[in-house]
Amino acid sequence: MFTMGIDIGSTSSKAVILEDGTRVAARKVIEAGIGSEGPDRVFADALSEAGITHEEITRVMATGYGRMTFHGADDQASELSCHGKGIHYLIPEARVVIDIGGQDAKVMQINERGTLLNFVMNDKCAAGTGRFLDVMAGILSVQTSELAELAAKAEEPLSISSVCTVFAESEVISHLAAGATRSDVAAGIHQSVAKRVAGLGNRIGFRGPIAMSGGVALNAGVVRALEHELGRQIVTHPDAQLAGAYGAAILAFEKETM
């Protein structure tokens, strides 16, 4: 039995097709999210990667910010439950999931079956989210994906005292004008995100092995800064960005079989 999970975010669309809730038949990411052709394209691409037709999919489960507006799904599930299930599939030992998205940040506590126990979220303030990284990358005239490479050459991370993205922006501009290196600034940017996300997670505590999901998990600079800030190791997975789609495909399978 094939099930599909489709995760429609603000800036990207992800789809995963599983056979019998375990074997990966397709996994696709398109960097275009809600309001674009991204969802339809990722849906079609996943089918063609799996070499099957829409009719062969027993259930399509949508999740993410844009799940309500996607008409190709049979069902919807909350982002948080999908993330928990998906991370559990990719990183079975994980009990804490840090998910830094393009416009929000969440820290979730999950159990040994990937079920969500508790969570804390920031979706009101750009500080500590992917948006902070985008704004800061803009000041350094690099792509957000290039920040980690820059930060790797840092000698001493610049300490950014303002939490606020807007005030931090001015702070960074004056540090650069005063001669700070772009690498030290990039490292300081990662540190700022790490401090903010650690503060968020401390509200529920970091109990058990920590995993990271979401697009920002691909940014090694943020992962290292978080490890440093928490004094703990963080496990990532190359498919971390697809965790929500994995989880949705698993929930679709569970719904058919349980």
Next chain:
Amino acid sequence: MFTMGIDIGSTSSKAVILEDGTRVAARKVIEAGIGSEGPDRVFADALSEAGITHEEITRVMATGYGRMTFHGADDQASELSCHGKGIHYLIPEARVVIDIGGQDAKVMQINERGTLLNFVMNDKCAAGTGRFLDVMAGILSVQTSELAELAAKAEEPLSISSVCTVFAESEVISHLAAGATRSDVAAGIHQSVAKRVAGLGNRIGFRGPIAMSGGVALNAGVVRALEHELGRQIVTHPDAQLAGAYGAAILAFEKETM
């Protein structure tokens, strides 16, 4: 006896010279603050406007963000006490002072002598401060001082759902792309600041007549939006931006005579 109050902010420097703590001998604003020649220039300009020399000033009291780095002062006083005293001088009936600065916002409760009783402040988040207005004016390609004129022509203020300056920026950009008028956007910007500042002040309550000080008090759009939000009249004064400097000059006089 002459006393001078000098208020050194992040973006402007203000000086007031009083004779016997009451008669205004000079009042000056220079749009250049800490780290510039602004403080020295406003000091010299005030002396020349009053037609007196530095030696004739019995006491110079500095206040504001840059008060510690200015060497021409005999003494320093906190911004909050100076604001309270200054507003009391300009608007004697005021018991609540709303001060929206370039990078912060405060709501103060004062008594019938202008003494500070209680206050609440936001200097961590750009939302609800002059900085929010600057960022938004940038999107509309106008000067911050031109926002009120634009907003006056609004037909229906755009409701901005994000509190965060960064997220509000994207929201406004998409509303403009979708055809919102710049006037409605400008009015929505003022409403956003008003809501945020009202929320701040509600923590201590708005008891008694309300006055507005700080540079943003000159923005009629913000004042009107605040009146609408609070359902109360707000008193302003053309010298509201100099309230801190007035208060510092009064405190200097009190220190010499009491």
